[in-house]
Amino acid sequence: MRPLTFDFPTPTTIEKRGTHTIGIRTTGHEKKNFTVILGCLADGTKLPPVCIFKRKTIPRENFPNNVIIRANPKGWVNEAEMLWWIENIWSRRASFNNQNSLLILDSCRAHLVDPVKHQLLINNTNIAVIPGGLTSKLQPLDVSINKSFKTRIRTLYNHWMIETIHELTPSGRIKRPSYSLLAEWVGVAWDSLEPSLIKRSFRCCGISENNSSV
Numbered sequence: 001m002r003p004l005t006f007d008f009p010t011p012t013t014i015e016k017r018g019t020h021t022i023g024i025r026t027t028g029h030e031k032k033n034f035t036v037i038l039g040c041l042a043d044g045t046k047l048p049p050v051c052i053f054k055r056k057t058i059p060r061e062n063f064p065n066n067v068i069i070r071a072n073p074k075g076w077v078n079e080a081e082m083l084w085w086i087e088n089i090w091s092r093r094a095s096f097n098n099q100n101s102l103l104i105l106d107s108c109r110a111h112l113v114d115p116v117k118h119q120l121l122i123n124n125t126n127i128a129v130i131p132g133g134l135t136s137k138l139q140p141l142d143v144s145i146n147k148s149f150k151t152r153i154r155t156l157y158n159h160w161m162i163e164t165i166h167e168l169t170p171s172g173r174i175k176r177p178s179y180s181l182l183a184e185w186v187g188v189a190w191d192s193l194e195p196s197l198i199k200r201s202f203r204c205c206g207i208s209e210n211n212s213s214v
Contacts, residue, residue, distance in 0.1 A: 077108065
């Protein structure tokens with residue numbers, strides 16, 4: 001799972017030497033977050049991405065078909081969201097339905113509660129929990145996939161900021177991207193990642209393609 005913001009300003013700018021203050025044009029929502037759950041298999045297969053927005057209900061917007069939309073008051077993965085993901089996303093994976101799988105997870109509390117472990121056991125899944133501080137070495141998503149994914153999201157955001165004629169708020173700020181547009185960016189960015197990148201990331205972590213997923 002990845003926390004993303006409604007604004008993705010570039011970390012670099014071009015300005016005259018000696019300038020003390022550099023303004024970056026945003027919608028002012030750099031601290032407003034939502035969660036994206038990404039899952040993939042060692043053979044390069046990508047599971048459908050899930051966006052969790054910080055709301056009580058799912059927004060009434062037209063969302064892309066290749067992204068699943070969820071909502072909860074904290075906009076985060078809790079036990080209920082994890083159980084839903086196992087039942088609706090993980091359980092429908094095609095490659096390993098008839099044999100045991102290995103699911104690699106970080107040490108988030110929602111991953112470790114007994115109901116989640118039990119549901120994974122029902123789905124013929126063993127889990128490998130990565131100790132804190134080691135995800136950058138042992139989690140395929142963190143090794144190389146997440147950076148490429150977020151770079152693609154930022155590219156789409158920058159194009160939107162530059163090319164779109166924006167609506168403004170009463171205070172004169174650019175209106176933030178809609179929930180459906182954020183979901184569209186997630187779908188485009190995820191679809192654009194090559195399966196070969198995913199396979200390489202698993203190999204860099206020393207994980208076999210025969211029985212592993214993340």
